[in-house]
Amino acid sequence: MQISQMKIKFTQEQSTFREEVRSWMKSNVPSQPLHSLDTSKGFEEHRAWEKTLNEGNWSMVTWPKEYGGRGLDLIEWLIFEEEYYRAKAPTRVNQNGVFLLGPTLMEYGSEHQKERFLSAMAKGEHIWAQGWSEPGAGSDMAAIRSTAIREENKFIINGQKTWSSRATYADWTFGLFRSDSESSRHHGLSFILVPLDAPGVTVRPIPQLDGEPGFAEIFFDNVEVPIENLIGEEGAGWSIAMATAGFERGLMLRSPARFQETAAHLIRIAKQESNLAPSIKTALIDCWIKAEAYALNIYQTASKLQAGKKIGPESSLGKIFWSTLDYEMHSTALKILGTLSELKNEEASNAAAWIKGFMFSLAGPIYAGTNEIQKNIVAERLLGLPR
Amino acid sequence: MNFTFDNELESFVSTINDFIQKDYTPQHIRNAWSSGDPFSNEHWKSMINLGVSQMILDEKFQGMGLSLDEAILVYEELAYGGVIEPIIEQSILINNLAHEFPQGLQDLIGERLIDQYVALTHPSSPFVNHLSHASGLLSIQNNDISFVELEGIESELLESNDPSRVVSSIKSIKNSHSFKLDPSLERKIVSSGKLVSALTIIGLSRRCLDISSEYVKTREQFGKPIGSFQAVKHMLSDIAVKIEFAKAAIYRAANSIISDHPLHELHSNVAKYLANQAGEIATKNSIQAHGAMGYTWEVDLHIFMRRIWAFNSLWATQSEIEFEIESFLHENTEKLGATFTFTED
Ligand SMILES: Cc1cc2nc3c(=O)[nH]c(=O)nc-3n(C[C@H](O)[C@H](O)[C@H](O)COP(=O)(O)OP(=O)(O)OC[C@H]3O[C@@H](n4cnc5c(N)ncnc54)[C@H](O)[C@@H]3O)c2cc1C
Numbered sequence: 001m002q003i004s005q006m007k008i009k010f011t012q013e014q015s016t017f018r019e020e021v022r023s024w025m026k027s028n029v030p031s032q033p034l035h036s037l038d039t040s041k042g043f044e045e046h047r048a049w050e051k052t053l054n055e056g057n058w059s060m061v062t063w064p065k066e067y068g069g070r071g072l073d074l075i076e077w078l079i080f081e082e083e084y085y086r087a088k089a090p091t092r093v094n095q096n097g098v099f100l101l102g103p104t105l106m107e108y109g110s111e112h113q114k115e116r117f118l119s120a121m122a123k124g125e126h127i128w129a130q131g132w133s134e135p136g137a138g139s140d141m142a143a144i145r146s147t148a149i150r151e152e153n154k155f156i157i158n159g160q161k162t163w164s165s166r167a168t169y170a171d172w173t174f175g176l177f178r179s180d181s182e183s184s185r186h187h188g189l190s191f192i193l194v195p196l197d198a199p200g201v202t203v204r205p206i207p208q209l210d211g212e213p214g215f216a217e218i219f220f221d222n223v224e225v226p227i228e229n230l231i232g233e234e235g236a237g238w239s240i241a242m243a244t245a246g247f248e249r250g251l252m253l254r255s256p257a258r259f260q261e262t263a264a265h266l267i268r269i270a271k272q273e274s275n276l277a278p279s280i281k282t283a284l285i286d287c288w289i290k291a292e293a294y295a296l297n298i299y300q301t302a303s304k305l306q307a308g309k310k311i312g313p314e315s316s317l318g319k320i321f322w323s324t325l326d327y328e329m330h331s332t333a334l335k336i337l338g339t340l341s342e343l344k345n346e347e348a349s350n351a352a353a354w355i356k357g358f359m360f361s362l363a364g365p366i367y368a369g370t371n372e373i374q375k376n377i378v379a380e381r382l383l384g385l386p387r
Numbered sequence: 388m389n390f391t392f393d394n395e396l397e398s399f400v401s402t403i404n405d406f407i408q409k410d411y412t413p414q415h416i417r418n419a420w421s422s423g424d425p426f427s428n429e430h431w432k433s434m435i436n437l438g439v440s441q442m443i444l445d446e447k448f449q450g451m452g453l454s455l456d457e458a459i460l461v462y463e464e465l466a467y468g469g470v471i472e473p474i475i476e477q478s479i480l481i482n483n484l485a486h487e488f489p490q491g492l493q494d495l496i497g498e499r500l501i502d503q504y505v506a507l508t509h510p511s512s513p514f515v516n517h518l519s520h521a522s523g524l525l526s527i528q529n530n531d532i533s534f535v536e537l538e539g540i541e542s543e544l545l546e547s548n549d550p551s552r553v554v555s556s557i558k559s560i561k562n563s564h565s566f567k568l569d570p571s572l573e574r575k576i577v578s579s580g581k582l583v584s585a586l587t588i589i590g591l592s593r594r595c596l597d598i599s600s601e602y603v604k605t606r607e608q609f610g611k612p613i614g615s616f617q618a619v620k621h622m623l624s625d626i627a628v629k630i631e632f633a634k635a636a637i638y639r640a641a642n643s644i645i646s647d648h649p650l651h652e653l654h655s656n657v658a659k660y661l662a663n664q665a666g667e668i669a670t671k672n673s674i675q676a677h678g679a680m681g682y683t684w685e686v687d688l689h690i691f692m693r694r695i696w697a698f699n700s701l702w703a704t705q706s707e708i709e710f711e712i713e714s715f716l717h718e719n720t721e722k723l724g725a726t727f728t729f730t731e732d
Contacts, residue, residue: 006456007389008642009731014388018726075388082725257725264723267716285712288723289657295728296390296635303390317631320624372617378627379620383600386615 008299010079017072018079024056025087037093038212043127043169046093050124059122060098063106067114068122074251074302081255096166097121097128099252101174104244108191108232116228117193129167129196131175131218132241134160139373141176142185142238146220148177148192150227150234155179155192157200157223165367167216168205170196176237189237193229200224209359245369250315251302253368254322256295262329262357263291269350270336283332290325294318313381316374323364323371330358388729390635393457400460402437407468413687419471420550426517431472435502439465440478445486448497455483456642459586466590469691471551473504473516479583480507481525483645484575488532489566495534496523512580512701514554518542526560527568527576535563549693574652578644580702581655585637585662587698589630592662592669594691596626599673602680613676622672629668633661649732653715656708663705666695 010018034049035042053059054068062077063069072080092098098121105114120126137143146159161167161175173194180188196203200223205213232240270276270284297318301311333354334341340351365371379385410433419425434440442458444450462475482500485493499505499522506521508514515524524540526533539562542555600623603614613619640658643651670692674681681688699705716723722730 005389005393006391006454006638006642008639008646009729010388085725256728260723260725260728264720264725264727267720267723271717271720281713282709285660285709285716288716289660289712290632292657292728293632293636293661296639297632299388299729300390300635300638303388306389307391314631317628320628321632372621375621375624376617378624379614382627383596383620383623385600385603385620385623386612 014075014079017076018083021058021080021083022087024058025083025089028052028056029087029089033088034090036212037091037166038168038208038214040169043093046090047124047127049090050092050094050122050127054123060102063102063118063122067118073306075299075306078251078255078257078299078302082257082260085255085257085261093166094121094124094127095253096130096170096174097126100130100244101128103252104174104191104231104240107243108240112228113231126172127166127170129164129170129173129216129218131161131164131167131173131194132245133163135162138163139370141241142189144176144178144189146175146177147181148179148190148225149181150179153227155190155225155227155230157192157194157220157225159220161218161220163206163215163367164218165215167196167203167218168213172196173218174231176241179234179237183235186238188235189241190234191231191237191240192225193231194220194223194225198223198225209362210356246312246315250311250318251298253319256291256298259291259294259322259325259329262326263288266329266333266336269333273336276336280332280335283328283335287325287329287332290321290328294322294325297321313377316369316377317382319368320371320374320378323361326361326364330354330361334358390638392460396457396460399438400464403439403461403464403468406433406437407464407470411468411470413469413690416469416471416551416690424519425471425551425553426520427472428520430470431474431504431520432502434465434470434472434474439474440482441501443478444482444500447486448482448493448500450482450501455479455645456638459638459641463586463590463593466587467594469551469591469594469694472520473506475587476507476516476583477504479586480576480579481505484572484579487572487575489568491564492532492534492566495564496525499523508557509576509580509702511577511703511707514545514547514552514556515542517553518555519553524557524560526557526563527573530568530570530573531565532568532573533560533563533565535560539563547697549697551690551694552697575644577702578640578651578655581659581708582637582640582644584698584701584703585633585640585655585658588662588666588695589633589637591691591695591698592626592630592665595669595673595688595695596623596630598688598691599623599626599676603676606678606680619676622676626665626669626672629661629665633658633665636661650730653712656703656712659703660705660708660712663699663708666699670695 034045037043037046057070059068061070061072061080065071105117132141134144148155148157157177173196176189177192178188179190200221202219204217206215208214267284337351343351346352380387419427441450442453443455446452465475485500496505503522504520506515506518506524509527523534523536539560541558543558545554547554603619604612606613637658640655643654673688680686
């Protein structure tokens with residue numbers, strides 16, 4: 001056997017870490033699934049789960065210890081995710097916080113801001129919503145019109161955000177606001193944190209395809225926010241937001257474990273059927289291979305990051321890949337489930353979860369920047385095609 | 388877990404890239420094609436001198452004994468160049484595994500591996516490439532591996548759709564030296580073959596994408612470069628996505644072969660499946676992005692596309708890959724899931 005630097009296997013410490021996660025999950029993951037996180041009851045159950053996770057120091061294993069993390073590396077995070085999905089642990093209601101705002105604060109926040117927000121986030125005391133989109137600023141995010149005008153030690157915020165995930169029940173939102181009313185496009189925007197219970201904030205829930213208010217509109221009417229809530233420099237919001245979006249499109253939003261589990265589940269339901277059309281068999285193989293390809297790619301990316309390399313527009317490739325795969329897996333599942341795939345009640349079959357997943361998989365090519373926009377980014381920034 | 392390459396190889400890869408840019412241009416390939424015998428002894432020697440075939444040859448044969456997974460980017464770069472001489476095949480199928488061959492066979496061919504071309508045939512890759520330039524032929528059949536000198540071979544010359552490939556079918560073999568082939572070694576050879584074709588297709592797909600990206604930046608219609616049209620951008624982005632998500636699977640397959648991973652066959656099937664998909668979209672969309680130019684012999688694109696098509700079914704057809712993966716999934720359903728990918732058994 002030849003000696004190589006490339007080691008595609010886990011070390012003893014990594015395996016020991018995996019055992020630790022596995023046994024903790026075994027004794028802590030609720031035996032009954034929680035209610036949907038987009039109901040008020042379910043939201044609080046999920047908040048309580050975030051707290052439980054934090055008590056085991058599992059909120060975000062890559063964070064430094066002082067903020068409730070374990071100071072671990074990305075490979076260990078991937079291992080954690082594998083065990084998390086394997087244990088069928090609840091959806092992370094604070095995804096916007098721990099996976100997006102967290103890394104942003106780590107990079108751009110002041111010491112005071114880190115102290116104020118990171119551990120509250122880890123404990124589930126602050127559940128975060130994400131406020132980029134506006135009615136007139138979707139794919140064209142630089143068309144943001146909501147304003148945050150500086151008046152001495154505070155900002156006065158006016159305008160409207162929309163499609164803000166979790167905002168229906170969340171405590172805080174982070175967002176981009178125009179702090180220079182004379183500015184246009186990506187100039188003059190600031191990255192500001194706003195409590196959703198501040199006077200002048202109105203949240204209007206929007207029911208999604210599954211009927212539940214998974215996102216919301218947020219209206220700001222002369223909302224006063226102290227200057228301490230500004231992240232980074234005033235007017236430097238765009239580049240900070242791009243970094244956050246990079247975390248989102250890159251590894252953090254969708255670790256491979258989720259898709260590997262879905263692919264495995266898909267193959268299990270297919271195995272119960274004796275008569276599958278050849279096209280469905282082909283799709284099964286295709287889905288499983290792509291879930292593998294995604295995992296291999298992400299481990300390689302994590303290794304590169306660990307070796308000090310950076311990822312830039314490459315993260316758009318991943319976003320296109322996983323969102324396309326997720327749809328393919330769910331639409332294949334519905335074909336296998338046949339007439340059951342109409343039934344929404346969970347008692348009748350396991351189809352309900354697939355239907356819900358199917359509908360959500362249709363949002364994958366839209367949120368975090370549509371796939372058309374990602375393809376533009378790939379063409380212009382990776383391949384150098386003209387704008 | 389460290390899924391990265393040794394930094395020292397970066398300079399080797401750029402040396403190969405220089406060689407391709409300077410000495411292995413599309414014009415060279417065209418000249419080689421029209422010469423009647425495209426295998427160039429000079430190019431073969433240059434690549435030997437660069438160390439391409441010794442790199443992963445065991446030290447007992449005076450090789451450098453590097454591991455294949457480390458060296459893989461070098462071969463990918465050669466594939467990108469569309470090199471005519473079968474040096475990638477020789478390196479990965481033979482040199483990389485020679486120290487595991489039966490001892491008698493090692494004694495017979497060991498000295499040739501450092502600088503000579505040894506051809507190989509197997510039922511899943513039946514046509515022999517550039518036979519007239521081989522110093523001998525390894526033939527694998529019915530659990531046997533035999534070596535035969537060129538004089539002992541009766542063959543028929545065929546015509547490949549890829550003029551870079553000069554292929555023959557073997558009619559009969561005389562005076563061969565036969566050895567029992569350990570089935571586990573044969574499986575490794577087949578996996579290596581799938582790896583060679585996957586890697587070749589990915590290198591070539593990258594080349595098609597580069598050629599197309601350049602073309603759409605310069606060709607103008609409606610007063611602007613066609614690359615500014617979104618339909619064109621998206622065609623090329625689709626290629627980039629498929630290439631990106633085949634790469635790690637290919638490197639992984641290489642790692643599995645050299646580390647005797649019990650699932651190296653699965654891993655090489657996965658690699659080839661993904662590479663085939665990338666190759667398909669790379670060729671189809673590249674032609675489309677070139678318009679009628681893409682349908683000509685004059686534009687260089689086809690030099691590289693033809694090789695992709697030729698390698699598509701080598702060492703495993705699409706049907707074989709899918710059937711093998713399907714039966715694996717069927718028999719191992721309970722093992723699948725988030726912790727399966729890096730299992731070691
Ligand atoms: C489930 C879900 C959750 C979301 N959560 C959040 C959140 O938490 N916070 C937040 O701020 N936003 C959120 N969004 C909003 C999301 O970011 C936007 O929907 C997205 O950026 C697209 O904007 P849009 O909906 O206005 O569509 P539009 O921009 O109007 O696009 C409509 C169609 O036109 C295409 N299109 C637009 N411009 C171009 C172009 N230049 N080239 C090619 N095609 C183009 C798009 O690709 C799309 O197909 C969420 C969306 C969904 C579905």
